[in-house]
Amino acid sequence: MALNGRKAQAARNDELILEAARAVFTADPAAPISTVAERAGVGISALYRRYRSKDDLLQKLCTDAIRTYADIAESAAKSQAEPWEVFVSFMRTALDAKAGSLSIRLAGQFRVGEELQAQLPRAFESTRQVLDRAKAAGVVRADIEVGDISLMLEQLQTIEVGDEARTNQLRHRYLKLMLDGLHASRDEIPGPAPTWKEIGSRYEQAVTPA
DSSP: OOOOHHHHHHHHHHHHHHHHHHHHHHHOTTOOHHHHHHHHTOOHHHHHHHOSSHHHHHHHHHHHHHHHHHHHHHHHHHOOSOHHHHHHHHHHHHHHTTTTTTHHHHTTSSOOOHHHHHHHHHHHHHHHHHHHHHHHTTSBOTTOOHHHHHHHHHHHHTOOOSSHHHHHHHHHHHHHHHHHHHBOOSSOOSSOOOOHHHHHGGGSOOOOOO
């Protein structure tokens, strides 16, 4: 059912706000919320009607991002294709969805709400299923864990060279090199994989002494 004029405009404003917020806070996590309103072309009052604070807006951005990633991982976990093909497709799709792009910039900048917390186990479990199937098939090295995948995707998102097309090309170039390294190998990797607790702890806000 089509939205009426007022609701359609509100939905459009929300889309503009979120798009602007991703760009603004990816570039500068410390940017004020007024910068988002200016970039989105909406009044600050319209933004505050939808998001009461910068914290609420950051939670929404990261919740949407982890939900999208979890959807991708769940889809891959259900695939009946060859395990290596599934794993490679999963990594490429997650990269294109910009998985990890917000984590590396916004971790620790906001409190983690219930909605975000609810998505994390789903993302972890689906990724584990994809990875375990690939390891069981002998196509991915046995010492790779979910935390490795999370940090690899974050590292790829830090690549920014030239325009968007060139950046995307280079990210996939280095993903291919990573995938080659993830293929089953007898060489030992130094150090243990990052734990889920280590990765999640980055979202804990620092407490400033009174």
